[in-house]
Each structure stands twice: as structure tokens, then as C-alpha cells.
Amino acid sequence: MTDAETTGGRRERKKAATRRALADAALRLFLERGYDQVGVREIAEAADVSVTTLFNHFPGGKEALVFDEDADHEAALVAAVTERPEGQSIPEALRAYLISRVADPSGEDPRMRDFHRLVDETPALRGASRAMWMRHEQALAAALATATGRPADDLLCAAYAHFTLSILFFAHSHPDPTTVVTDLSTLLESGWTTTITTHPPHTPTHNATP
Numbered sequence: 567m568t569d570a571e572t573t574g575g576r577r578e579r580k581k582a583a584t585r586r587a588l589a590d591a592a593l594r595l596f597l598e599r600g601y602d603q604v605g606v607r608e609i610a611e612a613a614d615v616s617v618t619t620l621f622n623h624f625p626g627g628k629e630a631l632v633f634d635e636d637a638d639h640e641a642a643l644v645a646a647v648t649e650r651p652e653g654q655s656i657p658e659a660l661r662a663y664l665i666s667r668v669a670d671p672s673g674e675d676p677r678m679r680d681f682h683r684l685v686d687e688t689p690a691l692r693g694a695s696r697a698m699w700m701r702h703e704q705a706l707a708a709a710l711a712t713a714t715g716r717p718a719d720d721l722l723c724a725a726y727a728h729f730t731l732s733i734l735f736f737a738h739s740h741p742d743p744t745t746v747v748t749d750l751s752t753l754l755e756s757g758w759t760t761t762i763t764t765h766p767p768h769t770p771t772h773n774a775t776p
Contacts, residue, residue, distance in 0.1 A: 585623050585634065587613040592631035597680050601628070601688045629694050632685070640702045647709040656713060657755035660730050664751065667734060668743035682738055699734060703727045715767040722765065726758055 591612035595604045606627055610620045624630040646663035647656055685691045703724065710716070710723035733750045737743035 581623070584613070584615060584619065588615065588620055588623060589631055589634040592628070593681065596632070596684055601632070601684060601691055604628070629690070632691055633694065633698050636698055636701075639698075640705050643702055644705050644709045647706070647713055655755075655759075656710065657751060657758050661747065661751035661755070664730070664733055664737070664747045665744055668737045668747055686739065696735060699731045700728075703731060706730065714762060717767075720767075722761055726754065729754055 588609065592604070592609045595609060595612060606620055607617055609628075609631065610617045613620070621627065624634070630636075643663060646659045650656070650659035685695050704727075706727035707720070707724040708718060710726060711718050711720045714723070716723055730751075733747055733754075736750060737746040740746045
């Protein structure tokens with residue numbers, strides 16, 4: 567490994583650590599005092615960085631600090647379709663992904679239940695959360711179209727992506743989110759299987775399990 571590669575790797579690790587420190591500080595302060603009662607200067611001071619550094623890492627400010635894993639969520643969502651095991655259908659893969667998003671959120675980080683409560687009880691964050699997930703519709707629809715050999719602008723794939731992501735909002739507001747995901751996914755799966763079968767793609771596809 568060259569000196570440049572070592573330096574580059576160290577720099578990336580430092581950037582990642584700074585982002586993590588800022589996101590952790592923001593979440594801690596938001597949970598303690600409420601989203602609207604905390605300013606970016608306080609978050610920067612809690613993470614021991616400047617406000618300029620905060621905005622370098624999170625140009626979107628406070629909202630971006632709350633949803634700092636936006637890109638990772640989209641990548642995982644697309645991978646649920648594109649990297650699903652052989653023989654697993656698309657609805658099965660997406661149901662498993664959604665369950666992983668809502669099942670026992672306190673298992674890895676005890677603050678996650680409080681995080682979801684913060685988002686649900688803060689109008690600005692509730693709207694931002696919905697907008698964040700809906701931004702992933704296009705990426706999911708494109709993955710569905712590719713996996714089934716359908717046109718890139720296929721309406722069926724766009725609609726299925728939209729309704730699949732909408733399940734999360736029903737689930738997070740229900741005391742039993744896993745059951746909500748299972749029931750609503752089953753409802754969508756019936757429509758997907760029937761419609762995809764009766765409306766085949768215009769071009770053949772090598773994917774055997776839509």
C-alpha cells in the first residue's frame with residue numbers, strides 16, 4: 567500500500583468518524599430536548615467541531631443529521647431486489663427487507679424506539695421522513711423494471727415501488743409493525759403476481775422469479 571493510499575484511507579476514516587460523532591450528538595440532543603429546541607451550533611459544540619465542519623458533512627443541516635443513513639437505506643432497498651437469493655420472488659424479498667426495518671428496532675440501538683417517536687411527534691421530521699423514503703421510489707422502480715425485463719418507465723413497477731414503501735408509514739404508527747408489514751405485503755403480493763403474469767414485459771428477461 568502506498569503512502570497516498572494510507573493517507574487517503576486515514577482521511578476517509580476520519581471523515582466517517584466526524585460524521586458519526588455529529589449524527590450521534592444531534593440524536594442525543596434531539597432526544598433530550600426536542601428537535602426544534604436544538605440548534606446546529608450546539609450540535610457542533612457537542613461533537614467538538616466547527617459549524618462550518620458540520621455543514622461540510624451535512625449541507626442539509628439538522629434534517630440531514632437526523633436522516634444521515636439515507637443513501638445506505640436506498641442501497642439496501644435496491645439490493646433486496648437485485649441481490650435476492652435464487653428462487654426468492656421480488657415480493658418475498660421486499661417483505662423480508664421491510665420486516666428487517668421495523669422488527670425489534672431496539673435490538674441494536676436502544677435509542678431507536680425513541681428516534682421513531684421523535685420523528686412521529688415532530689411535524690417537520692415526519693414530513694422529511696416520508697419525503698426521504700418516497701425519493702427512493704425511483705431507484706426501487708428501476709430495480710423492479712430491470713429484474714422483470716420491463717421498460718424503465720413501467721407504470722406497474724412505479725406503482726409497486728410506491729405502495730411498498732408506503733407500508734413503512736403504516737407500520738411505524740402501529741403497535742405491531744411486523745404484522746402490518748406481513749399483512750400489507752401479502753396484499754400487494756397478490757396484486758403484483760396477478761398483474762405481472764397477465765401483463766408480461768415487452769422484452770424477454772433472464773430473471774426466473776419476479
